[in-house]
Amino acid sequence: MEVRKELKLLADEKYRTFHSKLVPGKEHILGVRMPKLRQLAKRISAGEGWRTYLDGEPSEYYEEELLRGFIIGYARMPLEERLKRLKAFIPVIDNWAVCDGTCSTLKFTEKNKAVMWDFLQPYFHSDRAYDIRFASVMAMDYFQEEAYLPKVLDLFEQIRHDDYYVKMGVAWAVSMFYIRFPKEIEAFLRRDRMDDFTHNKAIQKIRESRRVTPEEKARLNALKRK
Structure with missing residues (x-):
């Protein structure tokens, strides 16, 4: 058929x-x-x-x-x-659902991380919204490792794009990295150069997680920008 x-x-x-x-x-x-x-x-x-x-x-x-x-x-x-x-x-x-659904299906990345990391670099630096979201969600899905953490956070700080779905994609990724690297991400949020919207949304999404303690949530809430 x-x-x-x-x-x-x-x-x-x-x-x-x-x-x-x-x-x-x-x-x-x-x-x-x-x-x-x-x-x-x-x-x-x-x-x-x-x-x-x-x-x-x-x-x-x-x-x-x-x-x-x-x-x-x-x-x-x-x-x-x-x-x-x-x-x-x-x-x-051209939409978040195709972007994120595709990312979650690219399991071959697990066995080809070095190649895929290089492949993603132009998309992190693109002017096109869904190029950037694609790279950010791929980083979240496959590069939550200590070796890649500094590189990923450095790239997140460099992103400057006004699109809502770019900002939310980065915020979501930062919140998921927090679950695995809470100390490192809290330190990142204390000094990061992300725009205010993305910074605050990342904190919001972290605080929405059931895997984050009330003490952590209170501490992170104090890092929100006004």
Whole structure:
């Protein structure tokens, strides 16, 4: 069955209405739930036609963009090809959901960290909002390690972009790094050069975590900027 037809059969109108509110600005949303979308991506990736699909006509629907991002992560291919396809796909990303969903699927990064770290550098320094968010979420998903921590924090401090989803992506990443490196991130928040919005949102998201003690939350709250 043609992939687009299958997506339409999987669509749920109530979910489309709900999810459309979470992804503002995306008009062409079918309403396919994420588990079903991932199942379809895995099935396509396990077959022989995934290259034909990736190289086919451009995406018309939001779910097709997600599907392409998932397939780049799921399908078996040489690293060189995967990076080439990923490089071609990243400029298509225009919303947080495709960005973050794709990042979470790129598990090959775990075994190719040095290569991927180098791959991400231009995106940290890009002027395009979702390039920066992509790099920031990738850092959060795969580089929460002591060896990378100073490098990641240095890059976060260098980011200067007015887009809401860039700022929230960095704040989210900082909050997740806090769970693993509380002392280091608290010290970072005492001296960081991030913009006020991102700084305060990072603290807010840390304080929302159930894994943070009341004492830590009070201490961090005092670091908010006015």
